[in-house]
Every structure is written in structure tokens, then in C-alpha cells.
Amino acid sequence: MRWWSGLDRVVVLLCITEVVSWGSLYYSLPAAVGAISADTGWTVVTITACFSAGLIVSAAVGILAGRFLDRWGPRVVMTAGSVLAVLGLVLLATAATVPAFLAAWLLIGVAQAAVLYQPAFTVIARHYGAGRDKPMLILTLAGGLASTIFVPITLALLTVLDWRATYLVLAGILAAITIPLHVLLPTTRDTPPTPRPNRAERGPVVRSRRFVLLAGGITAITFSSYAVTLNLLPLITERGYSAAVAALAFALVGVGQVAGRIGLTVLTRTVPAHYRPLAVGAFVALTLALFGVVPGPVWAIAVVSVLAGAARGALTLMQATAVPARWGTARLGALNGEFSAPITAATAVAPVAGVALGVGFASYPMAAAVFAGIALAGAGCAFLADRRASWPAEGSAGQSQRARIVD
CATH class of the missing domain: 1.20.1250.20 (MFS general substrate transporter like domains)
Incomplete structure (x- = not known):
């Protein structure tokens, strides 16, 4: 029961949701791009450009997502991200034109900023402080399995379904797994505030x-x-x-x-x-x-x-x-x-x-x-x-104290 108690459950939850989120929102496209192009007549370059545009949106929105994470904690931000991700995949599956396909990926990009590695790393670092190395390693090792798991799943679905139905199935998997698990994440309150910066800082x-x-x-x-x-x-x-x-x-x-x-x-x-x-x-x-x-x-x-x-x-x-x-x-x-x-x-x-x-x-x-x-x-x-930079002391308020958890 230890891995499902207190802070340890955060690692378990995030490992599962990162695999599913990366698999459905990122690695599914390389597996499906050929089928999409064959069905729609859109070029692979056009399809990939829409995907890249979503990643650029994710980069920009990530700044705002980080601020929301500080304010409301992972439960609110990552659950909302999962809901947006499901909606994005549904829109993707029903896109009849390139602009609609692009709009779907832009929405998915917003969701990616709230559910992929960046927010997960923030949660781990804040909760574990100086003890973050092992949880970070576990999380990234689990995330590395996303392509291994979801590329074959996507290809298998494409053998019995068209690409639109495949993305609807992926949306269902994402909704069934990540939304309830993100709801189980803790809310957090930041560690005690650090001293006000002096003139040099x-x-x-x-x-x-x-x-x-x-x-x-x-x-x-x-x-x-x-x-x-x-x-x-x-x-x-x-x-x-x-x-x-x-x-x-x-x-x-x-x-x-x-x-x-x-x-x-x-x-x-x-x-x-x-x-x-x-x-x-x-x-x-x-x-x-x-x-x-x-x-x-x-x-x-x-x-x-x-x-x-x-x-x-x-x-x-x-x-x-x-x-x-x-x-x-x-x-x-x-x-x-x-x-x-x-x-x-x-x-x-x-x-x-x-x-x-x-x-x-x-x-x-x-x-x-x-x-x-x-x-x-x-x-x-x-x-x-x-070079010649100072490092925060382990155990300081801003470095290693765990955030107080309110379930």
C-alpha cells in the first residue's frame, strides 16, 4: 500500500497518465499520418505542419499553464487539460478540411501544455524537493514507453477502423484513463514564501x-x-x-x-x-x-x-x-x-x-x-x-520542502 499512500501515489498516477497522454496526443500521428493522407488527399507535409503548429502553441501556452499550476495545483490544471485533449481528438476525428484539422491540433496543443512532461515535472519537483531524482527517473522511464505502447495500438486500430474512428477510440481511452486519474491528484499549496529579493536580485x-x-x-x-x-x-x-x-x-x-x-x-x-x-x-x-x-x-x-x-x-x-x-x-x-x-x-x-x-x-x-x-x-x-553561480541550499524553503497536500 505504500506506493498508493501519501506522495508516492503521485508518481503512480503521473506515470499512467503520461504514457496515455503522450501516446494519444503525440505518438499517434506518426503512425496514422499515412492513413490520413491516403483518405483525405492532404500531403504528409501539410498534416505534419498542423501537428507542429500545435506544438508551438503548446510552447506558448505552457507559460500560462505553469502559472495556473502554481495557483490551483495539478488536480485542476491537468484535469482541465485532459478534458481539452479529449475534445481536441474528437474535433480531429471529424475534421473535413485542412483549417478544421489545424484548429483541432491547435486545441490539442493547448491541452499538451497542461498534461505532458512540463506540468508533470513541476509537480514531482515541488512534492519531492531534494528527493526528486528517483521519482523523475521513474516518470521519464514510464513516459518512454508511450511510443512502444501506442504506436502498435494505433496501427492495430487502423487495420480494422479508418483513421477517424481510430482517433475517436483514442479519445475514449484518454477520457477513461486520464480524466479520473488526474482528478485523484492532490491540490497543492506552495512552500512558505522565500524572502523578498534584495537589490542585487x-x-x-x-x-x-x-x-x-x-x-x-x-x-x-x-x-x-x-x-x-x-x-x-x-x-x-x-x-x-x-x-x-x-x-x-x-x-x-x-x-x-x-x-x-x-x-x-x-x-x-x-x-x-x-x-x-x-x-x-x-x-x-x-x-x-x-x-x-x-x-x-x-x-x-x-x-x-x-x-x-x-x-x-x-x-x-x-x-x-x-x-x-x-x-x-x-x-x-x-x-x-x-x-x-x-x-x-x-x-x-x-x-x-x-x-x-x-x-x-x-x-x-x-x-x-x-x-x-x-x-x-x-x-x-x-x-x-x-559559472560562479550560487545554488539554493537543500532543505531551504524554496528548494526541498514538500508542498502541503490537501486531498
């Missing part, structure tokens, strides 16, 4: 040099990682390998993410905090450079794919802990929203940027090398952000 955190450099650095790293790993199919087929080999490489990226998240948890015990973004960013840059210079054989491409996945997995977990580790848990929702907005937007445009650079250079491996340089520059920015 008067400027808002989000406009501080440290915040801007760190957010910009991690955004550059994330942008580069996604631009390359989401374009592995043309990169690997350009080297003369089959689509099956490219698909295997893409799958191995997902496998590597699990190892990366576990590895970062170990890294936090041995590497000083201000070196971690540099280490992870340099690792990302190295793996992207390897995609640019390793032509084969297949086993070598497989190894690089696993390493790239590990780098991406570590990056996700590093982003999750970046704000509470440096600025504590006071106003964490708002700060996380501001911090995550450019990162989420970068993930939306990265696949298109990867294609544009690959076509522009007439070489996807060359593009991978360029993105490696961008990732390395981002790692340098993140390192400069933490």
Missing part, C-alpha cells in the same frame, strides 16, 4: 543572464538532437542502406533513451552540478558528429543510434531538473513554463530544419555535423550560465 529570474544562457543552451542542444534523430530515415538511406535499417536505427534511439536517463541519475552523484549541462551537451554533439562521419557498417550505425538515444534521454531528464536545482520550487510552475517554452518550440521546428539543411547541403551527414556544432555551442552556453 531584484530583476526577474527569467531575465537574468543565468536563466537566458541556460535556457538558450539547452534549447540549442535539444533542437540539434531532434533535428538529426527525427531525420534518421533520409540520413541512413542516403548512405545506401535500406529503409528497414533506418527504421531499426530509429527504434534503437528509443531504446537508448532508457539507458541515458539512468546514466544521468548516476552522473548526478559523481559530477558537480555546474558541469552536467556541459557533459550532456558534449555527449549529444559527439553522437550527432558520429552520424556525420560513420558510414557503416550496420552494427556501427546501431551503436551510434543507441548512443544518440542515450544522449537524448539524458537531455530530457536534465531539462526536468534544471529549474528546481537552481532556483528552488517557489513559483516553479511559472519558471518551468518560461524555461520550457523555447525548448518545446525547438522540438516542433527541428524536423523541418533538419530536412532543410540536409537538402540545402545535399547531404544529411553534413547537416548532422553542423547540428553537432550547434549542440556544442549550446553546451558552452549552459556551462557559462552556471
Whole structure:
């Protein structure tokens, strides 16, 4: 019963809802895009652009969602997000025109801001304080199963239903699981307020040099990682390998993410905090450079794919802990929203940027090398952000005290 008592139940609830939310609101489209295009005549580019527009909306709305999370707690915000997500999927299933399809994804983008990783990370960090590392790891490991579970589910549904009915079924699954489980989340009251900032700290955190450099650095790293790993199919087929080999490489990226998240948890015990973004960013840059210079054989491409996945997995977990580790848990929702907005937007445009650079250079491996340089520059920015910076003491009001829970 311990895992269902007190704060521990929050991890259980969020693990389940993150898998279902990511699976239905994000990973379902790559599985269904072919069926949608075949039925409607819309191009894959048009369909994917609508999806990316939703992600950009999610980035913008995430700032507001974070503030609401600080004010009302996860029960209200994440339940409302689930309701909007169900409505968005229903509208998606009934969209007869491209503008209607786009409108549905924009609404889903609003919902994503309230139910995906950003609010979940905020909840975990606030509840667990200094003990957040293990719950964060568990949550991201569970979230990593979303594609493994929901891509086959979506494909199986498409074998017996058309894409519209498939999305109606996914809407039903989302409603049946995430709405009642989000209602079971606690409401929260923030930890005691931190002291009023002195003159040296008067400027808002989000406009501080440290915040801007760190957010910009991690955004550059994330942008580069996604631009390359989401374009592995043309990169690997350009080297003369089959689509099956490219698909295997893409799958191995997902496998590597699990190892990366576990590895970062170990890294936090041995590497000083201000070196971690540099280490992870340099690792990302190295793996992207390897995609640019390793032509084969297949086993070598497989190894690089696993390493790239590990780098991406570590990056996700590093982003999750970046704000509470440096600025504590006071106003964490708002700060996380501001911090995550450019990162989420970068993930939306990265696949298109990867294609544009690959076509522009007439070489996807060359593009991978360029993105490696961008990732390395981002790692340098993140390192400069933490140089000579002060860190909140563990156990301070803004850092590790758990929020008081009111069920």
C-alpha cells in the first residue's frame, strides 16, 4: 500500500497518465499520418505542419499553464487539460478540411501544455524537493514507453477502423484513463514564501543572464538532437542502406533513451552540478558528429543510434531538473513554463530544419555535423550560465520542502 499512500501515489498516477497522454496526443500521428493522407488527399507535409503548429502553441501556452499550476495545483490544471485533449481528438476525428484539422491540433496543443512532461515535472519537483531524482527517473522511464505502447495500438486500430474512428477510440481511452486519474491528484499549496529579493536580485529570474544562457543552451542542444534523430530515415538511406535499417536505427534511439536517463541519475552523484549541462551537451554533439562521419557498417550505425538515444534521454531528464536545482520550487510552475517554452518550440521546428539543411547541403551527414556544432555551442552556453553561480541550499524553503497536500 505504500506506493498508493501519501506522495508516492503521485508518481503512480503521473506515470499512467503520461504514457496515455503522450501516446494519444503525440505518438499517434506518426503512425496514422499515412492513413490520413491516403483518405483525405492532404500531403504528409501539410498534416505534419498542423501537428507542429500545435506544438508551438503548446510552447506558448505552457507559460500560462505553469502559472495556473502554481495557483490551483495539478488536480485542476491537468484535469482541465485532459478534458481539452479529449475534445481536441474528437474535433480531429471529424475534421473535413485542412483549417478544421489545424484548429483541432491547435486545441490539442493547448491541452499538451497542461498534461505532458512540463506540468508533470513541476509537480514531482515541488512534492519531492531534494528527493526528486528517483521519482523523475521513474516518470521519464514510464513516459518512454508511450511510443512502444501506442504506436502498435494505433496501427492495430487502423487495420480494422479508418483513421477517424481510430482517433475517436483514442479519445475514449484518454477520457477513461486520464480524466479520473488526474482528478485523484492532490491540490497543492506552495512552500512558505522565500524572502523578498534584495537589490542585487531584484530583476526577474527569467531575465537574468543565468536563466537566458541556460535556457538558450539547452534549447540549442535539444533542437540539434531532434533535428538529426527525427531525420534518421533520409540520413541512413542516403548512405545506401535500406529503409528497414533506418527504421531499426530509429527504434534503437528509443531504446537508448532508457539507458541515458539512468546514466544521468548516476552522473548526478559523481559530477558537480555546474558541469552536467556541459557533459550532456558534449555527449549529444559527439553522437550527432558520429552520424556525420560513420558510414557503416550496420552494427556501427546501431551503436551510434543507441548512443544518440542515450544522449537524448539524458537531455530530457536534465531539462526536468534544471529549474528546481537552481532556483528552488517557489513559483516553479511559472519558471518551468518560461524555461520550457523555447525548448518545446525547438522540438516542433527541428524536423523541418533538419530536412532543410540536409537538402540545402545535399547531404544529411553534413547537416548532422553542423547540428553537432550547434549542440556544442549550446553546451558552452549552459556551462557559462552556471559559472560562479550560487545554488539554493537543500532543505531551504524554496528548494526541498514538500508542498502541503490537501486531498
